[in-house]
Amino acid sequence: MTNDQERKLLDARNLTRRFAQKGRRETVAAVDDVSFSLPGERAIILAVAGESGSGKSTLASMLLGFLPPSEGTIAFSGMDVSHLTRTQRAQYRHMVQGIFQDPFDAFNPFYPVEHALHLAIEKFSLAKNRQEAASLIDKNLRAVRLKPEATLGRYPHQLSGGQLQRVMIARALMIHPRLIIADEPVSMIDASLRAIVLEIMASLRDEHGISQVYITHDLSSALQISDQILVLYRGTVVESGNAAAVIETPKHPYTQLLISSIPVPDPDEKWGAELEETQPAALEPTQTEFCKFIDRCPHRMPMCAQRRPAAIPVGPDQLAACFLYEKS
Amino acid sequence: MSAAQLHAATAVAPQAGDVLSIENLRVSYGSRFNAVPAVRNATFSVARDEVFGLVGESGSGKSTLSMAILRLLPAQAHCEADRMRLGDTDLMAAGPAALRQLRWTRLSYIPQGSMGVLNPVMRVREQFLDTIADHTQGAQRREIEGRIETVLAGVNLRPAVLDQFPHELSGGMKQRVCIALAILLEPELIIADEPTSALDVVSQRQVLETLSSARRRIGASMIMIGHDMALQAQLADRIGIMFAGRFVEIGPTRAIFEAPRHPYTQRLIGAIPSIRRRQDIGELARRGLEHADGATASAHPDLPLREVSAGHFAAIEL
Incomplete structure (x- = not known):
């Protein structure tokens, strides 16, 4: 471990995760050579954006320690996450919390919602007695803008998705982790209520100093709360850097396609001409390294089929993995 | 009924030449003694060649309304x-x-999803032939069978798709097959129930553009159900907003976006995060919370729709 890695909260280097394919000898890389880091000195929100199949949930599983990487390393405060001792593992489970897509899945339907909070208090010895536990729950429910009197004693089916997700955030907050991995936390919540959950995520960063990896397909919400962003396409990072720079002035053809496809809520800004659907390009069978966006890219060039583009600076804090920006 | 209410009722009422006209549609679920209303006194119409956006959150009654028009409500619905x-x-x-x-x-x-329409054990070709056989005869049948491939090309599908089973197609391709089936016999009205909610944004745009141009080609009217206001801004000519089983606002798309009158519509439009600029997330959340507190039927008294400007109706006190 270098000093550099110890200074970082999270440092993922060349992460790859391969899966076997049914009836085939070749494996498929769901996450393919992804590197990024989160600073140790201040809390940030890193958005990991991509469509279904881009590998964002596989990445989340590796970061949470649910799935070992096939290649590459994840270092958390200098600890190698794939080779943790028993005490380190307990520490990691405390310091890194997950929030998932379906809040209804996270609760046992037979218990009132605070059961999940009591379990966490017990597991992480967060309170000395029942009174302390009750005040801890009260404080953290208020922190996520829930009224304890309207939440405690309710069963999961009696609360909305947005309310349950906020109980899950209260649970994570109570444990006081350094890092939260939030995998599509708002995608199942009614549109008008998403902003509340997003605002709470921003306050976890600003008021509680908790860094977050925000995994999402929704770039509008990523723009609202993220500091940094990784845009994934078929397991590779196509563009990364300052979230506002990447979303407001996308440089990679895939990011451009993604952002131009998002409907603008304004009847005066209608979609223009029909998007052309590019046909998959024929690849030389011997090539194993190529740009993964080649089959849909309107700017494809011969070299895109021959090697993989490296990340090239396209702005003060913006990298795009595309040959268009390579200086010859 | 006051003069103003009477005026509102006649103005929102159907005009001659409308493709679909509905007055006081009421749907409830459950028994006679314990009926839960799902759609309450819905009155609206869809004009020829018009796209009518039907908006509302889960449970607002929009799917029940569309099933009522299709006459496909479950047996326990009244x-x-x-x-x-x-x-x-x-x-x-x-x-x-x-x-x-x-x-x-x-x-x-x-x-x-296409699962409600496509039979998983039938090739796409058989699904088309089945639909045609059920609804046409003689020369017309042969004529339509002869242009299946043209209709497929119109939704950007290659003829090879005909020999495939639904599971061999991507989500976007399956939705295109459903669109092709929906326009095949050139109906007067298409009801599309969140047709792209299962698709990624890029396929969503492509599929909706295909749907729009296919609809325009046959001159059909469409009811486009969805909760995504941004999509409605792209596609709808008029929008109707449902809340707790009733329309709270109906009007031309531009009027709904520029001057929403009902508090629920105002919150719906106010809480959409922008893709263009970073907003004050606290302000967005505040609007959302107001909405959460107001998201009960009692927060919005049952008022009749009144005309607030030409063709724009809202259930508010004037």
Whole structure:
């Protein structure tokens, strides 16, 4: 471990995760050579954006320690996450919390919602007695803008998705982790209520100093709360850097396609001409390294089929993995 | 009924030449003694060649309303209407045989996922032939069978798709097959129930653009159900917003976005995060919380729709 890695909260280097394919000898890389880091000195929100199949949930599983990487390393405060001792593992489970897509899945339907909070208090010895536990729950429910009197004693089916997700955030907050991995936390919540959950995520960063990896397909919400962003396409990072720079002035053809496809809520800004659907390009069978966006890219060039583009600076804090920006 | 209410009721009422006209549609679920209303006194119409956006969150009654128009409500639903006509056909009076004949030829449906329409053990070609055989005869049948490939090309599908099973197609391709089936017999009205909610944004745009141009080609009207206001801004000519089973606002798309009058519509439009600029997330959340507190039927008293500007109706006190 270098000093550099110890200074970082999270440092993922060349992460790859391969899966076997049914009836085939070749494996498929769901996450393919992804590197990024989160600073140790201040809390940030890193958005990991991509469509279904881009590998964002596989990445989340590796970061949470649910799935070992096939290649590459994840270092958390200098600890190698794939080779943790028993005490380190307990520490990691405390310091890194997950929030998932379906809040209804996270609760046992037979218990009132605070059961999940009591379990966490017990597991992480967060309170000395029942009174302390009750005040801890009260404080953290208020922190996520829930009224304890309207939440405690309710069963999961009696609360909305947005309310349950906020109980899950209260649970994570109570444990006081350094890092939260939030995998599509708002995608199942009614549109008008998403902003509340997003605002709470921003306050976890600003008021509680908790860094977050925000995994999402929704770039509008990523723009609202993220500091940094990784845009994934078929397991590779196509563009990364300052979230506002990447979303407001996308440089990679895939990011451009993604952002131009998002409907603008304004009847005066209608979609223009029909998007052309590019046909998959024929690849030389011997090539194993190529740009993964080649089959849909309107700017494809011969070299895109021959090697993989490296990340090239396209702005003060913006990298795009595309040959268009390579200086010859 | 006051003069103002009377005026509102007549202005929102159907005009001659409307493809679909509905007056006071009421649907409830459950028994006679314990009926839960799902749609309460819905009155609206869809004009020829018009796209009508039907917006509301889960449970607002928008899917029930569309099932009522298709006459495909489950048996425990109780449905009444003063008027529900497709062109000059009375949908409430039509018997099962007449309805079967009507569906696909005059009224078609595109579901959220294709599973409700595509049979998983039939090749795409057989699904087309089946639909055609059920609804056409003789020369017309041969003519339509002859242009299946043209219709497929119109939704950007290659003829090879005909020999595939639904599971061999991507989500976007399956939705395209559903669109092709929906326009095949050139119906007067297409009801599309969140047709792209299962797709990624890039396929969503491509599929919706295909749907729009296919619809324009056959000159059909469309009811486009969805909760995504941004999509409605792209596609709808008029928008109707449902809340707790009733329309709270109906108006031209531009009027709804520029001057929403009902508090629920105002919050719906206010809480959409922008893709163009970073907003004050606290302000967005505040609007959302107001909405959460106001998201009960009691927060919005049952007011009749009143005309607030030309063709723009809102259930508010004037």
